[in-house]
Amino acid sequence: MKERMMRKKTQREQLRSAQITALLMRSMVYAAMLATILVLGLILGYILIKGVPHLTPSLFAWKYTSENVSVLPAIINTIIMTLLSLIFAVPIGIFSAIYLVEYAKRGNRLVALVRLTAETLAGIPSIVYGLFGFLMFAVYFGWGYTVLGGALTLAIMILPLVMRTTEEALRSVPDAYREGSFGLGAGKLRTVLRVVLPSAVPGISAGIVLSIGRIVGETAALIYTAGTVSGIPQGLFSSGRTLAVHMYALYSEGLYMDEAAATAVVLLAVVMLINVLSGITARKLTKR
Amino acid sequence: MNKNVNAVKEIGMKIVFLAAACVSIAAVVLICLFLFVSGIPAIAEIGAGSFLLGSRWKPLSGLYGIFPMIVGSLYVTAGAVLIGVPIGILTAVYLAEFCRPSVYRILKPAIELLAGIPSIVYGFFGLMVIVPEVQRIFGTSGKGVLSASVLLGIMILPTVIGVTEAAVRAVPGNYYEGSLALGATHERSVFRVMIPAAGSGIVAGVVLGIGRAIGETMAVIMVAGNQAVIPKNVLSGVRTMTANIVLEMGYAADLHRDALIATAVVLLVFILLINLSFSLLKGRNL
Incomplete structure (x- = not known):
């Protein structure tokens, strides 16, 4: 009788300690999640509070002067740099993914x-x-220091991203599409370009959107390739700085912290836009 | 006639695709070539021992020891792992095992952001928020190992979270059910069964995070203080290998420039080792 009561007691104790451990584990997980969200909120909140009041119309003036450190030339530069890098990297990335998925034999x-x-x-x-x-x-x-050199450097940098996303997109195209195309008498090339590639477009565009994000946020790869000249570039062989490099230059000159914060807001806005876009393309992908 | 044109097109485009596939090989070869051609002779001239283990970096007096920078990179990376990895893994566990779908739909994009x-x-955030806080609490300049570690720890969070979440989700559901059937609580099943089962995937995520942290440049420069000496404690200033390159490349010439390129060679070797261990871990998991 006594023994049974003892056993019951230890059982209850065990149950209790299991509950405590469970509670402890659960609170650790929740605390970590809260910390992550808190950090994100802190970063976004700080940048927005510091930067938004300095988003004045004069910040978007056509010309950059040392009195008015306009971000407009940097925005134009960022667009040029993005387009140029994509022109080099996207065809090469897509073509090499086509080779890997459609042409290469197993165990090559x-x-x-x-x-x-x-x-x-x-x-x-x-x-x-x-x-x-x-x-x-x-x-x-x-x-x-040239825009072209910077764009070529970035093109090599984003190449693996374009390649990998295109590869995944091509692989997700069902084999029945290919067989159907062959069955209608189309050649290999026609099948790849007219049937497989168009069905892989959502996946490929998701990769391109991600690449744009990397280009826009890049600083270290551009400082010594495209340089830090502040104006709108005269051509592909003149120097020009993107938004992120512009922000770094403002920071290192040490005089324009408010404008640097405003530039950070512009950068964050671009990043958010890109995230929304990639979310939309991802949703399209899953719908299909 | 038409058939011939088609055949030429087929073969021609196949060659184009093949050539495109070779671009990434060419890129790696070129990157190694350009760095090694300037870097290796510089290491030879300075002497491998006094370059890698020399504790004084004074380009003006011809002293090129990058040991403080190697130690600096390792310190801030270790700090980042210490701060980022536990939070990252636990957040990933929350996302994979504790989160309601409605909450997940909000949290996942937030982490992608x-x-x-x-x-x-x-x-910029580190400079304006973390550095002044460290300054206020410890009464130092604020720039140093601690600030850099905290900032890098935050920066590797999304990497660690992403890979860990995928690894935990990849564990077969019957492991979890088996554990529940044996009477374990949900929490115990997750911590004692799911996480150990996802082990190598989680380690791969940590390794990827280490790669991010050791290669990070711009954020570190702004919060680390950048003194080229071995840091005495967690509050003293530190310079990483990446920072060394960016800070001095602008005006360096001759052997000084080549010594900076040699720094990049050392960094590249570290990264290649990290990548290799990542591929090995990933290969074992899947």
Whole structure:
């Protein structure tokens, strides 16, 4: 009798300690989630509170002067830089993904090598890209700091991203599409370009949107390739700074912290827009 | 005739696709070539020992020891892991196992937003918020290992969260059900069964985060203080390898410039090792 009561007691104690452990685990998880959200809120809140009051019309003046550090030339530069990098990286990225998915045979040594190098490229820090771009385009080709050199550097940087997303998109196209196209008498090339590629467009555009995000936010790869000249570039072979580099320049000059905060707001707005866009393309993907 | 044109087109485009696939190989070769051609002779000239282990970086006196920068990179990365990894893993566990779908639909984009914020904006936030706080609490300049670690810890959060969440979700559901059937609570099942089962995937996420932290440049420059000496404690200023390159590349010449390129070579070797371990871990998990 006594023994049974004892056992019941220890059982209850065990249950209690299990409940306490569970509660402890649960609160740890909740605390971590709260910390993450708090940090995001803090960053967004701080940047918006500091930056929005300085988003004056004069900040978007056509000309950059040391009295009025306009962000408009930097915005124009960012658009040029983004388009130029995409022009180089997107076709190459899509074509190489087509080769990997549609043409290469299983167990191809080259495919393994391409995969390995693409993964390596994805892990290289942006400052190493910047240094490489500086040595190759600015020094070896003798261009100096140019928009073109910066765009080529960024193109190499985003290439693995475009490749990987396109590859995934192509792989998700059902084989029946290919077989149907072959069955109607189309050749390999026609099948790939007219049937497979169009069905992979949502996935590919999601990759492009992500790439735009990386280009817009990039600083370290551009400082020594495209340089930090503040005006609108005269051509592909003149220097020009993007929004992120503009913000860095304002910070390092140390005089324009308010304007730097305002620039941060513009950057954040672009990032949010990109996130919304990629959310929409992702939803399209799942609907299909 | 028409058939011939088609055949030429087919083969021609196949070659174009093949050439495009070779671009990433060429890019890696070129990057290594350009860095090694300037970097390796510089290391040879300075002497591998006094370059890698020399504790004094004084380009004006011809002293090129990057040991303080290597230590600096390792310190801030370790700090970032210490701060970012526990929070990241637990947040991922929340997302995968505790979160209602309606809350998930809000939280997931929020964390993606955290991943999209440019590093220069992070740096600005660190400079204006984290540095003054550290200054106020400890009465130092505020720029140093601690500030850099906190900022980098925040920056690697989305990486750690993303990979860990995927790893936990990839664990088969019957593991969880089996644990419940044995009488374990939901929490115990998650912590004692699901997380250990997702182990190698989680470690892969941590390794990827380490790669992010060690390669980060702009944000670190703004909060680390950048003194080229081995930090004495967590509050003293620190310079990472990445910072060394950006800070001095603008005016460096001759051997000084090549020593900076050699710094990038060392950084690249670190990154390649990290990538290699990431691929190995990922390969084991899937």
